[in-house]
Amino acid sequence: MIKNAHIHFNDLGTPFADDFGDIYFSNDDGLAESHYVFYEQNNIETRLQTHDQPHFVIAETGFGTGLNFLNTWQHFSDHIARQQSQNQLDKGVKRLHFISFEKYPLKVNDLSKALQAWPTLQKLSEKLVNNYPINLQGCHRLEFDNGRVVLDLHFGDALASINTMSYPQTGIVDAWYLDGFAPSKNPEMWQQSLFNSMADISKAKATLATFTAAGFVRRGLIEAGFDTIKTKGFGKKRDMLIGQIPHANTAQSAPPYFNQDDSKLNNVAIIGGGIASSCILYSLAKRGINAELFCKDPQPAMGASHNVQGAVYPHLQAKDSPHSELFAHSFLYAKRVYQQLLNDGFSFDHQWCGVLQHAVKKPLADKHKNLAQKQLWPKQLMQNVTAEQGDEIAGVQTGYPGVYFEQGGWVNPPQLVNAMLGAANKLMPHNSHFNCNIVNIEKTANGWVLTSNNQQFGPFSDVIICAGEHSDTFEQTKSLPIVGVRGQVSHVQASPESRKLKTVLCHKGYFTPAYLDHHCMGATFDKNIKSRHVSDEDNHTNRAQLINFYDHSDFATTLGKVSSAKAAVRCTFIDHLPMAGQWCEQSDYTNAFANLRLGKRYQYLPLNHPQQGLHIFTGFGARALCSAPLCAEHFISCLANEPRPLSERVSQAIHPARFIVRDLIRNKIYMTKPTIWVNCS
Ligand code: SAM
Numbered sequence: 001m002i003k004n005a006h007i008h009f010n011d012l013g014t015p016f017a018d019d020f021g022d023i024y025f026s027n028d029d030g031l032a033e034s035h036y037v038f039y040e041q042n043n044i045e046t047r048l049q050t051h052d053q054p055h056f057v058i059a060e061t062g063f064g065t066g067l068n069f070l071n072t073w074q075h076f077s078d079h080i081a082r083q084q085s086q087n088q089l090d091k092g093v094k095r096l097h098f099i100s101f102e103k104y105p106l107k108v109n110d111l112s113k114a115l116q117a118w119p120t121l122q123k124l125s126e127k128l129v130n131n132y133p134i135n136l137q138g139c140h141r142l143e144f145d146n147g148r149v150v151l152d153l154h155f156g157d158a159l160a161s162i163n164t165m166s167y168p169q170t171g172i173v174d175a176w177y178l179d180g181f182a183p184s185k186n187p188e189m190w191q192q193s194l195f196n197s198m199a200d201i202s203k204a205k206a207t208l209a210t211f212t213a214a215g216f217v218r219r220g221l222i223e224a225g226f227d228t229i230k231t232k233g234f235g236k237k238r239d240m241l242i243g244q245i246p247h248a249n250t251a252q253s254a255p256p257y258f259n260q261d262d263s264k265l266n267n268v269a270i271i272g273g274g275i276a277s278s279c280i281l282y283s284l285a286k287r288g289i290n291a292e293l294f295c296k297d298p299q300p301a302m303g304a305s306h307n308v309q310g311a312v313y314p315h316l317q318a319k320d321s322p323h324s325e326l327f328a329h330s331f332l333y334a335k336r337v338y339q340q341l342l343n344d345g346f347s348f349d350h351q352w353c354g355v356l357q358h359a360v361k362k363p364l365a366d367k368h369k370n371l372a373q374k375q376l377w378p379k380q381l382m383q384n385v386t387a388e389q390g391d392e393i394a395g396v397q398t399g400y401p402g403v404y405f406e407q408g409g410w411v412n413p414p415q416l417v418n419a420m421l422g423a424a425n426k427l428m429p430h431n432s433h434f435n436c437n438i439v440n441i442e443k444t445a446n447g448w449v450l451t452s453n454n455q456q457f458g459p460f461s462d463v464i465i466c467a468g469e470h471s472d473t474f475e476q477t478k479s480l481p482i483v484g485v486r487g488q489v490s491h492v493q494a495s496p497e498s499r500k501l502k503t504v505l506c507h508k509g510y511f512t513p514a515y516l517d518h519h520c521m522g523a524t525f526d527k528n529i530k531s532r533h534v535s536d537e538d539n540h541t542n543r544a545q546l547i548n549f550y551d552h553s554d555f556a557t558t559l560g561k562v563s564s565a566k567a568a569v570r571c572t573f574i575d576h577l578p579m580a581g582q583w584c585e586q587s588d589y590t591n592a593f594a595n596l597r598l599g600k601r602y603q604y605l606p607l608n609h610p611q612q613g614l615h616i617f618t619g620f621g622a623r624a625l626c627s628a629p630l631c632a633e634h635f636i637s638c639l640a641n642e643p644r645p646l647s648e649r650v651s652q653a654i655h656p657a658r659f660i661v662r663d664l665i666r667n668k669i670y671m672t673k674p675t676i677w678v679n680c681s
Helices: 030-040 044-050 067-085 109-114 120-132 156-161 192-199 213-225 273-284 322-343 363-375 385-396 413-426 537-551 586-592 594-598 624-639 648-653 656-666
Strands: 007-009 015-017 053-060 095-102 138-144 150-153 173-178 200-208 227-232 239-244 267-271 290-294 310-312 356-357 383-385 402-405 410-413 429-435 440-444 446-453 455-459 461-466 483-493 502-505 518-522 564-571 577-582 612-617
Touching: 007 518, 015 109, 015 518, 030 044, 030 067, 030 138, 030 200, 030 310, 044 053, 044 067, 044 173, 053 067, 067 095, 067 120, 067 150, 095 156, 109 120, 120 138, 120 213, 138 322, 150 200, 156 192, 173 192, 192 200, 192 213, 213 239, 267 273, 267 446, 267 455, 273 290, 273 413, 273 612, 273 624, 290 455, 310 624, 322 413, 322 648, 356 385, 363 383, 363 402, 383 385, 385 402, 410 413, 446 461, 455 656, 518 537, 537 564, 537 594, 564 586, 577 624, 586 656, 612 624
Parallel strands: 053 095, 053 173, 095 150, 173 200, 267 290, 267 461, 290 429, 356 502, 461 612
Antiparallel strands: 007 015, 138 150, 200 239, 227 239, 310 410, 356 402, 383 402, 440 446, 446 455, 483 518, 483 564, 577 612
């Protein structure tokens, strides 16, 4: 669990870290020092104009009060304003990406108080304070100014955090702000292993600046591969260090069979029309990337995203697994994105009324007990509640204890999808083709061409298939191991007793607070059925299931008739995780990685990527409202060669090659080619 910093404010109003015995910024003029030491000595101003990529990446050790970040953001905004006024937005950097590592985050009240020292940064400080994350270990992606400024705030030790990150061999960082308290006050951080890991994620010619000129720091940086020199320090300080790494080293986070390569992204075709597609479109639009949407239905969100009320909460396990990490961070990111849509004037019906998961059966009660014992999750994310506390929260009598997700709630998914498509369109206008059933996709010399029953579209540099249960209908993707699970949700008339319900209830299924005087009650679960047909029998099943658990509760026994229902097929995979990444052709993999059968210490051949530019983004099951926004950001970040918000282990867990790799390792795939017997040294 992440612990907050213990601080007090000294006589001059400067925040002071009690555990380190050091100040967060200079007593004289912290802002001027931050600007001189980190911004100017990394030569950021000039590089924003001359950089060869649309995004510039700064990484910092020790977020503290966020002063370095805010100062950089302020100057980046000035840069954008200048480019705009000179009509030169096509030149120079368009997106600032700031990565910061923080082991002991400030409490939000302390942060707010500390930042009052800087009136010129007030507007930006407020935005930071309003979005400041809860104490959950890992990467929190915060976006500002329509995604033009991205802050990846990693809560945890800097070295440990870098070592969890997903990054390519070319590195991701353009400039380092090597901050942290003075080396003498914080020797644990200033270690050779940190300098080496910094080098691992640096791009060629990445620079660094640090306020210290300590000899062992300089020697450590040189050993890690940075050229360093001493330069004049700020104010009364004689020296500080600056440096540059001439080449990116060969480190990369993934083994070659789990690489996430970049792609052209000149113009992208998206096949699908639900929450997954809208998240992809939104992530592309934030980067100014052209895209077109192709949906076989007459309007968006008619498949698995069609519910009237969909519950939003994280699916957490009582262990620190890739699964839990994915859902915990996805949930917090989704909440920020949805709130941003609302702040930007887009609307969708919703209630952040919390989600209460009842321990209606022994296995659930055992799981909740385990969650309580492990104490892995901050209270703001999940807390155990007694039956009395739960009933107080719910406003109805049930007698069940459970776990409560106070930031959860429900949204109307079709309205949300429309809001997201609207927001994407506002940032980057796109064409949408509804009633357009794409039956064929083909790679030509000019790019990907899509064919519907009566028309051709393209060529496109990239195609992203987000078509849920229909994602395996194309010749190229027919081997996709989709598990289709049909689910029906019934809309039941509210009663005076049921109208008292104040939160979403989860049992084996879910039951929502009244909306338009109806509750959503469901859902059924039919594996391997791909039908949207609504049945009366399933409405009976849904009511019977509710009564089975709540026959002693007035809210459940007094409900009215079922007025309507919706059925759809949730697209899942056998491991209950989504799939996001470039399409992996099985024969290409079995050829390149044949030696996986022999163990992981043998050499491989390069991949040929016969379907270069084809991607898959699906398998969110009933959890897309929670997981799709962050998975879309991660996936598009990989394709755009940007820092990635998901850790390497989560990236591998959702990688499209995972089933092929698993079967190769288990020697379950028949080989047609001879194996290459070359030993790795
Ligand atoms: N850059 C900050 C700013 O703009 O306000 C000031 C940073 S303050 C001098 C140093 C920060 O480094 C503290 O917030 C501290 O908690 C953090 N820190 C110390 N050791 C760390 C470590 N091993 N990993 C990550 N953060 C660390």
